[in-house]
Amino acid sequence: MPFSLIYMTDTKIECNLCGLPVEIFAFSLKTTQGEKLFCCEGCKSIFKLLNEDKLFSDSDMD
Numbered sequence: 001m002p003f004s005l006i007y008m009t010d011t012k013i014e015c016n017l018c019g020l021p022v023e024i025f026a027f028s029l030k031t032t033q034g035e036k037l038f039c040c041e042g043c044k045s046i047f048k049l050l051n052e053d054k055l056f057s058d059s060d061m062d
């Protein structure tokens with residue numbers, strides 16, 4: 001039996017800080033490397049602190 005069927009719809013998203021599965025896409029950040037998703041507000045804030053230089057600021061661009 002050929003295994004030619006590829007299902008890409010079941011992609012798991014992992015928290016970009018701690019690696020836990022992200023089930024609610026409520027904690028996201030736009031960065032210069034794309035949009036990052038996190039499992040909780042805490043992980044999002046820590047990532048922000050560690051990667052300030054990679055974040056897009058909403059209003060001013062230097």
Ligand SMILES: [Zn+2]
Nearest residue numbers: 015018039043
């Ligand atoms: Zn996390």
